[in-house]
């Protein structure tokens with residue numbers, strides 16, 4: 001007994017120290033900007049990217065160019081989140097967050113506009129990979145095959161391989177051809193038994209942006225299959241138009257190029273596929289007990305227990321979503337739409353172009369195809385550990401993946417001097 005209380009005391013003391021340490025790691029909140037009035041430097045006709053830099057304090061202490069891992073949130077999104085947490089701290093309870101329904105709908109509408117979908121084709125998701133798994137679970141894949149590529153996200157490939165081993169699903173993984181693939185690679189393997197083509201729009205491995213999505217989609221449809229696209233590494237920085245690209249189902253989280261939070265994202269399911277080709281695997285809706293004492297006046301035209309299903313892509317949701325996720329997404333989507341994805345693309349392209357031109361000259365060959373138009377560029381290095389050490393010492397934060405692949409993923413707040421600094425360290 002005594003021993004137990006000793007351990008309890010030690011555990012409590014350690015937790016207190018841990019909490020104090022982890023809390024002190026966070027700085028005081030900055031002065032809060034006016035989140036309802038975004039600044040004029042976002043003007044889509046003449047965006048001022050020097051000022052955009054000030055919206056991301058992350059850049060103050062470090063050259064951060066690892067946005068393909070996690071993108072920082074800007075000061076307006078942080079302020080919106082702060083306002084929400086103040087509400088959660090001081091006012092949570094009934095009446096619940098008065099703006100919730102409006103926020104939920106507005107957030108879906110904002111995302112729908114970004115990808116040219118309709119609001120009722122958008123569901124909230126908890127993650128890209130979970131959404132893709134839910135889609136697979138909701139499809140009748142028996143006797144069919146799935147075609148994907150080795151540039152699809154690794155956790156997704158794992159899921160397909162598991163289904164192959166467990167359920168006998170036939171999975172064809174197309175191998176990239178010099179770090180890219182196109183519709184011709186699919187034509188060789190897609191057939192009438194193909195139920196799904198699953199690909200990643202922008203590869204996290206080398207930044208490869210699939211350019212002939214429409215042709216891949218046409219091929220899928222001609223064979224009775226659908227096209228799923230993981231858009232997490234593109235949306236927000238690369239134009240995504242689900243209609244023009246022929247995307248049937250897509251998913252993403254918000255913590256990369258959407259500049260939002262982790263554990264929250266979006267799922268797009270084309271309207272006519274909802275609960276037909278892609279069944280819901282979760283159930284959520286309204287239940288009404290149509291008998292006494294639940295109701296004073298039973299309606300004889302209705303069953304005793306009346307179920308009201310959800311409609312639209314909401315059928316793929318259960319439970320409350322992350323309110324924090326919604327808050328961040330709303331603020332970030334507003335910021336992105338004010339700035340304009342075309343402007344974002346144009347600006348970030350200048351940075352990646354410079355890297356693509358200079359890095360090979362310094363002895364770092366690129367594995368990103370020439371002329372590729374995404375925010376991610378990747379180079380192979382001979383001495384990965386030493387290279388990363390040098391970069392860290394210079395306060396430059398990038399990623400080293402798959403052994404020797406240096407991934408640089410600049411964003412809207414990076415500038416030419418960030419690129420020069422990195423090139424200087426690596427030369």
Ligand SMILES: Cc1ncc(COP(=O)(O)O)c(C=O)c1O
Pocket residue numbers: 068069126127128129130153200202203204230232233252253265
């Ligand atoms: C291409 C791609 N898909 C999916 C994910 C995982 O995202 P989530 O956490 O939303 O499942 C990542 C994360 O790095 C990624 O790069």
